[in-house]
Amino acid sequence: MKDKLHLISDDEADELIRQFGQATQSTGINDQDFNPKDSFSHDGHYYGEDDRQHEVFSTSSDDSAAISGPDSEAGYDFPEQTFVSEGGKNITRDKNGADSKNTISSAGRKVGAVILCVLLMTWLLPSGNVMNLQTTSSSSKDRFTFFQNASNGLLSDSLNEIHRIPRSYVLELSDVLTPAPDESSFTERMDEVRKNYDDTPIRYYKDDSIEVKCWKEMRQGAVFNFSEVWISHPSQLRRTLVDNVISKKHRDFPQNIFGRTNGVVGMSADYCAFRAYGIVIQFGNVIRTKTSGFMDIAVYDKNGNFSTLKDNPDFFESDIYKNGDIIHTFAFGPMLVDNYTVNDSTLLTNPRAQGEPTRHDPRAAICQFDYDKHYLLCTVDAPGITMLDFAKEIQTTGVRFAYNLDGGQTATLLYNKEIINIVAYGGPRDMSDILYFATAVPND
Amino acid sequence: MTIVKRTFCLLIALAAMVSLSACDMPMSIVGDLPEPEETVTCFFDSVCEGDFEGADEYLSGVSLSMRDKVTGVFSQKLYDYLLKSYSYQLKGPVKSDGLDAECAVDFTYLDLNLLNEDLKNLSTKIGKSYISEAKEGYVEKKDDAISLTDEGAEKIAAEALDSLMATPEKYYSTKTFKMRMKYSFGKWLIYMTDDLFEAISGGFETND
Numbered sequence: 001m002k003d004k005l006h007l008i009s010d011d012e013a014d015e016l017i018r019q020f021g022q023a024t025q026s027t028g029i030n031d032q033d034f035n036p037k038d039s040f041s042h043d044g045h046y047y048g049e050d051d052r053q054h055e056v057f058s059t060s061s062d063d064s065a066a067i068s069g070p071d072s073e074a075g076y077d078f079p080e081q082t083f084v085s086e087g088g089k090n091i092t093r094d095k096n097g098a099d100s101k102n103t104i105s106s107a108g109r110k111v112g113a114v115i116l117c118v119l120l121m122t123w124l125l126p127s128g129n130v131m132n133l134q135t136t137s138s139s140s141k142d143r144f145t146f147f148q149n150a151s152n153g154l155l156s157d158s159l160n161e162i163h164r165i166p167r168s169y170v171l172e173l174s175d176v177l178t179p180a181p182d183e184s185s186f187t188e189r190m191d192e193v194r195k196n197y198d199d200t201p202i203r204y205y206k207d208d209s210i211e212v213k214c215w216k217e218m219r220q221g222a223v224f225n226f227s228e229v230w231i232s233h234p235s236q237l238r239r240t241l242v243d244n245v246i247s248k249k250h251r252d253f254p255q256n257i258f259g260r261t262n263g264v265v266g267m268s269a270d271y272c273a274f275r276a277y278g279i280v281i282q283f284g285n286v287i288r289t290k291t292s293g294f295m296d297i298a299v300y301d302k303n304g305n306f307s308t309l310k311d312n313p314d315f316f317e318s319d320i321y322k323n324g325d326i327i328h329t330f331a332f333g334p335m336l337v338d339n340y341t342v343n344d345s346t347l348l349t350n351p352r353a354q355g356e357p358t359r360h361d362p363r364a365a366i367c368q369f370d371y372d373k374h375y376l377l378c379t380v381d382a383p384g385i386t387m388l389d390f391a392k393e394i395q396t397t398g399v400r401f402a403y404n405l406d407g408g409q410t411a412t413l414l415y416n417k418e419i420i421n422i423v424a425y426g427g428p429r430d431m432s433d434i435l436y437f438a439t440a441v442p443n444d
Numbered sequence: 445m446t447i448v449k450r451t452f453c454l455l456i457a458l459a460a461m462v463s464l465s466a467c468d469m470p471m472s473i474v475g476d477l478p479e480p481e482e483t484v485t486c487f488f489d490s491v492c493e494g495d496f497e498g499a500d501e502y503l504s505g506v507s508l509s510m511r512d513k514v515t516g517v518f519s520q521k522l523y524d525y526l527l528k529s530y531s532y533q534l535k536g537p538v539k540s541d542g543l544d545a546e547c548a549v550d551f552t553y554l555d556l557n558l559l560n561e562d563l564k565n566l567s568t569k570i571g572k573s574y575i576s577e578a579k580e581g582y583v584e585k586k587d588d589a590i591s592l593t594d595e596g597a598e599k600i601a602a603e604a605l606d607s608l609m610a611t612p613e614k615y616y617s618t619k620t621f622k623m624r625m626k627y628s629f630g631k632w633l634i635y636m637t638d639d640l641f642e643a644i645s646g647g648f649e650t651n652d
Binding site for chain 2: 142143144146147148150151152154155157158159161162168169170171232233234303304373440442
């Protein structure tokens, strides 16, 4: 651990020689035998008796007597000397010529090596890591993270679909006027499913809350006018009374009544003012309670589903009435299709039943597909059809429910502010009420 | 001897010790030690009981224990259904040479991949229905429109999951896994494979 002395100055060399000379004198070395100055080389070596190069202040045992100086009894102590080594470092040598700084760093390195070995032994042997011959990549996986990610992925896929469900716009039952439809959305087009009997384009409307298709079919020698409607919320089926009262004095033509609404598609209803009986409920409000005792009353509930109850006092004992679930009722009938099958009631076949069921007359009906907010309006132009045949034709469309409304000259189908069927007897008659479907998309 | 030499000798001795410890030196066997078949059955029994800490005792270098509890209504339900789905069956005898062993096991689990599509469809159907009904607790009304709340959407997904799990077998997968074991420090340890790990976790293919 000694650094070679290198290129010391003459003054430094003289000082070295002086000190060295003092050392040699005290040990009895003859000057004649040895002249350090003559033999001193600039690289810090001297040549001894053996002509071998030796370092100044060598600590080798061979040179110790000649160089390292007198023993302590001689009283000379080499002071601590600092030199510039070959590497440019300052080297301090103690009286024994040993490199004091090197001594400290050497010991430190040894201690560090031992500590490192101990730590290595401690880590390797007891834990058996050396024995763990194979680990799979799953050792780096955490089951919690894996499962939570999987669950979140599953949930996220479902939520993405759910959140794609469009918002459902709602109309307040108390709203007198609903939002106006988008005029540009009234179009005509060829449809893959619904086709006019003359192959002309069908009428079509669609916005975020309602979709309507209107087409005509020829059945049993009569033109059937259909309007298929999808709505997003039950509040979009509206009913309106002229002047909001049931009175024969308060009547108007259907296109006028419809024109005062913002309906997209509509139809004549039960002309409730024509008779003095039949339970009428409009927007949850009971307008008339007098019963006929025989009619089928069509009930439209808050879920947008149609059903029937008899027009008698038991109506007011029904759960659906007591729970306040009824939005509208229609009082004409009979029910044509119930639970996908033709109603076998005599109300469809008795010539004396309401609506002249056995005559060939124009007809009108409101229907529902399943329990969806998916409906069908239907009118039959003159010469018309019997009520039973009407029920059978309606049943072939696949509706779950169909209810007969006032036919004859009353039967009127309305779309985009105009009548789109051929009304009997040359033109529409005035009436007390209509029903219609409105958009719920608010106007900007 | 100089300190340098002593240190060098110490390192040599250390290296020798490490080498010896790495050797597969047969150890003397004392008493009754578990057979590899018992290890496999105990492992899967623990998994089927949901005792993953117990299952870890039979594994080498990996843990099935969950570091946290599963959170969220939907995730908690899903996890419960996953645990209920586990079952296994050994296929044939365990082959062993005393240090290595292997066998095949059929493991059945709730496969989340099979569940995904039906869950999406049913959740959507329920969601549409709740929107049209404006079902309380699931929807909110804003700007004259009704839409599902985030909380409502998650509840819907959980309800859809409950409905599908009425017939859970449809969503179960059974796969054969090759189990490899090593005899180490007096017992047999199973090497967990990626596919078994994923099956225990439901097998859902994520983008990880």
